[in-house]
Amino acid sequence: MSDSEVFDVIIVGGGPAGLAAGLYAARDRYRTLILEKNGLPGGQIMLTGDIENYPAWEKIAGPDFVERQKRQVQTFGGEIEVGKSVGKLNRRDDGLIELGVNNGKETYLARSVVLAPGSDYRKLGCPGEEELRQAGKVSYCATCDGAFYRDKHVLAVGGGNTAVEDTVYLATRFTKKTTIIHRREEFRAQKVLVEELYRTAEEKDLDIKLPCVLDEIVPTDDGARIDHVRIRNVKTDQVEDLKVDGVFIFVGMIPNTGWLKESLPLDRNGYVPADPLTMKTVMPGVFVAGDCRKSAAMQLATACADGVVAAMQIKEHFRDPDAWGHSTDQPQTGGW
Amino acid sequence: MSDSEVFDVIIVGGGPAGLAAGLYAARDRYRTLILEKNGLPGGQIMLTGDIENYPAWEKIAGPDFVERQKRQVQTFGGEIEVGKSVGKLNRRDDGLIELGVNNGKETYLARSVVLAPGSDYRKLGCPGEEELRQAGKVSYCATCDGAFYRDKHVLAVGGGNTAVEDTVYLATRFTKKTTIIHRREEFRAQKVLVEELYRTAEEKDLDIKLPCVLDEIVPTDDGARIDHVRIRNVKTDQVEDLKVDGVFIFVGMIPNTGWLKESLPLDRNGYVPADPLTMKTVMPGVFVAGDCRKSAAMQLATACADGVVAAMQIKEHFRDPDAWGHSTDQPQTGGW
Numbered sequence: 001m002s003d004s005e006v007f008d009v010i011i012v013g014g015g016p017a018g019l020a021a022g023l024y025a026a027r028d029r030y031r032t033l034i035l036e037k038n039g040l041p042g043g044q045i046m047l048t049g050d051i052e053n054y055p056a057w058e059k060i061a062g063p064d065f066v067e068r069q070k071r072q073v074q075t076f077g078g079e080i081e082v083g084k085s086v087g088k089l090n091r092r093d094d095g096l097i098e099l100g101v102n103n104g105k106e107t108y109l110a111r112s113v114v115l116a117p118g119s120d121y122r123k124l125g126c127p128g129e130e131e132l133r134q135a136g137k138v139s140y141c142a143t144c145d146g147a148f149y150r151d152k153h154v155l156a157v158g159g160g161n162t163a164v165e166d167t168v169y170l171a172t173r174f175t176k177k178t179t180i181i182h183r184r185e186e187f188r189a190q191k192v193l194v195e196e197l198y199r200t201a202e203e204k205d206l207d208i209k210l211p212c213v214l215d216e217i218v219p220t221d222d223g224a225r226i227d228h229v230r231i232r233n234v235k236t237d238q239v240e241d242l243k244v245d246g247v248f249i250f251v252g253m254i255p256n257t258g259w260l261k262e263s264l265p266l267d268r269n270g271y272v273p274a275d276p277l278t279m280k281t282v283m284p285g286v287f288v289a290g291d292c293r294k295s296a297a298m299q300l301a302t303a304c305a306d307g308v309v310a311a312m313q314i315k316e317h318f319r320d321p322d323a324w325g326h327s328t329d330q331p332q333t334g335g336w
Numbered sequence: 337m338s339d340s341e342v343f344d345v346i347i348v349g350g351g352p353a354g355l356a357a358g359l360y361a362a363r364d365r366y367r368t369l370i371l372e373k374n375g376l377p378g379g380q381i382m383l384t385g386d387i388e389n390y391p392a393w394e395k396i397a398g399p400d401f402v403e404r405q406k407r408q409v410q411t412f413g414g415e416i417e418v419g420k421s422v423g424k425l426n427r428r429d430d431g432l433i434e435l436g437v438n439n440g441k442e443t444y445l446a447r448s449v450v451l452a453p454g455s456d457y458r459k460l461g462c463p464g465e466e467e468l469r470q471a472g473k474v475s476y477c478a479t480c481d482g483a484f485y486r487d488k489h490v491l492a493v494g495g496g497n498t499a500v501e502d503t504v505y506l507a508t509r510f511t512k513k514t515t516i517i518h519r520r521e522e523f524r525a526q527k528v529l530v531e532e533l534y535r536t537a538e539e540k541d542l543d544i545k546l547p548c549v550l551d552e553i554v555p556t557d558d559g560a561r562i563d564h565v566r567i568r569n570v571k572t573d574q575v576e577d578l579k580v581d582g583v584f585i586f587v588g589m590i591p592n593t594g595w596l597k598e599s600l601p602l603d604r605n606g607y608v609p610a611d612p613l614t615m616k617t618v619m620p621g622v623f624v625a626g627d628c629r630k631s632a633a634m635q636l637a638t639a640c641a642d643g644v645v646a647a648m649q650i651k652e653h654f655r656d657p658d659a660w661g662h663s664t665d666q667p668q669t670g671g672w
Contacts, residue, residue, distance in 0.1 A: 016391065016392075019391065020391040020637065023389060023391060024389065024479075027388075027389055027483050028482075028483075028505075028509055029483075029509045029510065052363075052408075053359060053360065053363055053644075054392070055352065055355065055356040055359060055405055055408070055640040055643070055644070056352075056390070056393065056396070056401050056404045056405050056408070056640075057392065057393075057404070058404060058407060058408050058411065060392070065392050068392045068393070068394060069391055069392050071394060072388075072391070072392070072394050075394065076483070143360075143648065146364075147363050147364075147365075147412070169364075169651060173364055173365045174365065192656070196655065276612040276613055277612055277631050295613050297641075297644065297645050297648060299641075299644055299648070301356065301637070301640050301641045301644045302641045302644055302645060304391040304392075304637050304641070305633075305635075305637045305638045305640070305641030305642075306641075307391070308389075308391070308633065308635055308637045308638055309633050309638060312479065312633060312635070315505060319532065320528070
């Protein structure tokens, strides 16, 4: 492989974090390539209708957001290849990073890599979930979509920390009525959060139904809204229909990092640990950005900022490739 | 002062970081107030013409960006008061944060505070600097504006790390010719950076002129461009005129944090240390966001993300005000 085939930076994943990294790297005139596994870049945000919490965009649809980011990258000469699923990451003895693509059929080489494969929300897989997600009535993120349910009735599903915490958030900040169901007889969340949930149920119109599962989300005839949801008590098998305006499904996220297991340390949930000031992983030349990063805030603005920070570190790395490590004013060393 | 006069969150500074925090806090239906010292919100970015590196905005002017952010905040009921210069920060025994405004003439109370006063670029103060900054030909940020000088001749001014580092960046990534001047006979920057500068001068069209100062930036007759710059050797008093397309002034930044000295620990340059995962300062209830934060990346996207992260932490803080401290998966404790 000749030198001309070595990219300055390859970005794995063409979602907002990857595209933001691509913008900064390409604008710095680095030879930049984004590898996107799907047929289109964008990732998770492509599934989002109205975004109203990205700073300086009062309202924008996910696909429109991605299209703008894509054009920005290309304006500065950044390349985007779709249908490229990266399955292997390896640092060679000469310091170049090798990426195995599409089951090892292709190999790409880069002087630096930004990992931005994102995370997917875990789905329930019940009838109506996908259809009503497309209609914008099934959500997986309270911070993102809670504000759309002011004075409405929503159903929340899940039993972990996020489910309990975000149900309290919905019930106290936005909704008129909230129902939370969980398939077990007890919540899995921390005790302090569960106590707060029950306290909220005394003060607000919040129903807690255990052990219940969501069997079906039934759309209105025009498919635009939820007519009702059907929940079932798994102990008594009793079925109940509820009129709700929205469904929030809080059953976890899956970072798209399974392929990294042999190359990098991951936390127990599969997220990639990184220096939050530089986005450096422990592998020299390899950065991480966006929703697959450990402790990521999981918002569009923060994912983009991750990409920006990672790309800005590339020139530091090229200046002195042997200096990889904690930033000089890391919290660890400097205190904060 | 009655409870109704206590804000859930007061944000000090109406620049991009403060407005982004205001968007998230107001959208969470917290009673949110932004205090801006100037007659208009926006801060430093108001002085920027073309922004082309904010993700999903291919081209936008600073004032337009701010106007959009402002409308976003107000859409969700966030309040913005201008002409309010905060000069004092104090946490009362009851946990509320007290802000002294306009030399103590007014006092504001809040359950939480986001400090986003920003930083200002240090100016040279030479004739033509302000006029040609307005014309977009004098810049203080290479990452922001380097790409506008592809194949052009620019003058860089300064002798510290940023000056030397960013001059190399300009010379190697963008410009056709670069001249750097510094008023002393030696650069103040780290040795490794200075060595790289001299190495770059051998490979690229880069002139290093010491000890020289910039006496004047002379505009073309229409005021739209730089006709030439006049530099002077302070040892020989010899004057030289150079034809350049742009001037980059790298003589430091001044965080707007002097008023915080008695309330919070600042680093030696005046920046506010914070947990980079939560934006928490050491004072319970007080967060920091944007360019005044220690280790901030000083980009529009990263300032906005700071504001988002700080605002998302407010509800965590209200849940358990006594739990203030490092985030559970802080780099210090969990490793990264």
